[in-house]
Amino acid sequence: MAYDYQAVHVLDGTIGAVPGQRANHLAVHRATAIAVVLAAPGHGAEAAGILVADGAFEARFCGPGEWLVLSEVHAPETLVAELAIRLGAFAFVVDQSHGRVALTLSGPDAARILANGIAVDLHPEAFAVGRAATMLCNHLSVNLARTGIDRFDLVVMRSFAEALVADLKVMARSHDLSVDFATR
Template identity: 40%
Template sequence: MSDLLEYLAPTRLVPEGHYGPEGAAGVTARAVETLAAATLVARKGATARLIVACAAAGLPLADAPRFSAGAGLEAVGTGPGRWLVLAEGVSGTDLVARLAGMASGLAAITDQSDANLIVDVSGEKARAALAKGVTVDLDPTAFRAGDAATTNVSHVGVTFWQKDAATFRFAVGRSFAPAFLRWLTVSAAAFGFALTGTGRG
């Protein structure tokens, strides 16, 4: 299976399509291009106050590697006093402005909409495929909906979280996205892998 993508330049995204045994689709992945993203970083000594301010505006934040959602936003803890926040169907500028209104001067906010590729991974065999490279115990008793981690996958730095019982969401730096998708495709192909959202690569 190591030569599955031998034809593809390493700087190009894996093209959407089906990989592996015909008729099998144990893993599905979708590149999500409709999300705005921003980092929200509490100013020194302001983490607790920032969490209170955002909760009052409808967005619960956990100062931990956890995923939360509210007020039409998703937030995942990426470090102490630091979150990646996503919003569907708005511009990065609009997201930054909205977070600035919530944070009331308690945080630094940076548009990250073009910095990451967001990939949703699901399917009956998703955990088995991800376990081939994710350096986190993905057993359902150890990693559940709402859990998150910032780690390396096949030498690529990622932040990922379990959105619900069926879906893992990955944020991967754009320049490393081809390598991540190449790893994911090779890892998942044995189970039947359906990839969408990447176009022709």
């Protein structure tokens, strides 16, 4: 017997259908290819150099010798294959596209909203555009990257995505937040 499986986003049916985007907006990405790169012992500098040198994808620091690599252009399989070829023996690559969810919080109050649940200084001088780190948002581990002065990307484990969206809605109660799937 053959089964026909449909790809369903973990947040389908729980968000969306808000007419219009407000000044502060949480966009949930449907098709982001995500891979974890772990440097081989003693090869962290080489792996970092290769990841930073290429603009075809976005590498985000997670910890010593560990990065999340995101791409809106590549399919998960092609991202992993391309990274494996470029990094060779310097690092190990694992596809996490179906195990993680990418979200973007943008708007004039984005840093204030996040400050309600993150114990990190989000002032642009302390957490500049292009900086990323793995941290707790309330009780959930997220990788947070500042991608613009008023724009932050969050990557969370798939099983915690619904809880993170609920937490962000509570954190933004006084900031008029809209939530929907990203159009890009």
